[in-house]
Amino acid sequence: MTTTYERIYDVVRQIPSGRVATYGQVAELAGLIGKPRLVGYALYRVTDEMAVPWHRVINAKGKVSRSPVRNGTDYLQQALLEDEGIIFNNKGKIELSTYRWHPPIEMLERLEI
């Protein structure tokens, strides 16, 4: 049986290099409309063996969600995104209109969104 978190990881795995999605967007695509926090909770528990591009998920303000409990993975996140060609401005913000991932139409139809 697929757990809630596995569904979230499956969505994140669809995000291509050089694009990003917001927590709310991932929640919606995972069938968890209005529960963006669950995505944050799930990503906190990601390990490298899971092969989930967790760094491609940012908050709705277009910034990396910083938190002391992340042990520096928040700063690593920005570095990984820059490696994929994403430009951050001087305030650590990116242009969502430029970099946001647009899921394939079949995916949206399957979810009836």
Add this chain to the structure above:
DNA sequence: CAGATGACAAGAT
């Protein structure tokens, strides 16, 4: 099994 834990988002101030 009860309590602790934690990467959000939108609206109000």
Add this chain to the structure above:
DNA sequence: AATCTTGCCATCT
């Protein structure tokens, strides 16, 4: 623009 509410819940120990 920055800070403060409020809603929200699967996992881990």
